[in-house]
Amino acid sequence: MPTTAAVHLQPSLFDDPGPAGPALGPLTGMRREALGPDAWVDLLPGWLHGADRLFEQLAAEVPWWAERREMYERTVEVPRLLASYREEDAPPHPVLGEARAALSEHYARELREPFRTLGLCYYRDGRDSVAWHGDRIGRGASRDTMVAILSVGEPRPLLLRPRGGGVPVLRHRLGHGDLLVMGGSCQRTWEHAVPKTARPVGPRISVQFRPRGVS
Numbered sequence: 470m471p472t473t474a475a476v477h478l479q480p481s482l483f484d485d486p487g488p489a490g491p492a493l494g495p496l497t498g499m500r501r502e503a504l505g506p507d508a509w510v511d512l513l514p515g516w517l518h519g520a521d522r523l524f525e526q527l528a529a530e531v532p533w534w535a536e537r538r539e540m541y542e543r544t545v546e547v548p549r550l551l552a553s554y555r556e557e558d559a560p561p562h563p564v565l566g567e568a569r570a571a572l573s574e575h576y577a578r579e580l581r582e583p584f585r586t587l588g589l590c591y592y593r594d595g596r597d598s599v600a601w602h603g604d605r606i607g608r609g610a611s612r613d614t615m616v617a618i619l620s621v622g623e624p625r626p627l628l629l630r631p632r633g634g635g636v637p638v639l640r641h642r643l644g645h646g647d648l649l650v651m652g653g654s655c656q657r658t659w660e661h662a663v664p665k666t667a668r669p670v671g672p673r674i675s676v677q678f679r680p681r682g683v684s
């Protein structure tokens with residue numbers, strides 16, 4: 470039987486950041502996928518170079534917390550570690566500040582406000598996951614917005630489906646510096662999830678950039 474505990478990050482070949490550390494490429498080459506008349510995702514694989522090094526640094530240095538939630542009169546641990554940074558907090562690595570600025574500039578005309586907060590999720594192994602949801606706390610429930618996700622570490626599939634379930638389900642494996650941006654009505658008309666897997670998978674960290682008032 471494969472054991473999930475023994476799986477470590479498989480370094481991606483050809484991704485040496487050099488002495489300067491992790492660095493972003495240009496945002497040209499982003500590809501848009503329409504989910505319907507007014508929801509979409511943008512994709513840019515490998516936006517961040519040196520993603521393995523950033524993974525190691527974030528895993529070691531971010532003050533991760535485990536959240537507990539009341540469910541059916543029981544307290545259950547949320548199956549991933551979390552961290553969040555408000556707009557006035559320094560991001561946990563300068564390249565994440567650069568990423569936020571680059572995304573804000575790239576989407577300025579469409580979003581008409583900057584990305585502000587950073588949310589981090591740490592999926593330690595295949596038992597960690599996030600269930601189907603939209604980021605609907607705050608304005609995402611009623612208005613178009615954007616959530617940009619930069620992934621480092623081992624790729625895990627992020628699934629998308631129309632709200633309430635059913636086909637079609639889209640699947641994007643995200644890790645090693647990949648960027649995915651959800652836009653338009655995606656948070657209220659679609660749902661996303663990172664499912665658990667029994668396969669041995671290494672750890673992944675996702676960094677979500679959101680405008681003010683969206684979570």
Ligand SMILES: O=C(O)CCC(=O)C(=O)O
Nearest residue numbers: 590599604618627663675
């Ligand atoms: O890990 C991911 O890419 C998704 C995380 C997510 O959907 C969330 O935190 O709202």
Ligand SMILES: [Fe+2]
Nearest residue numbers: 602603604661
């Ligand atoms: Fe989400």
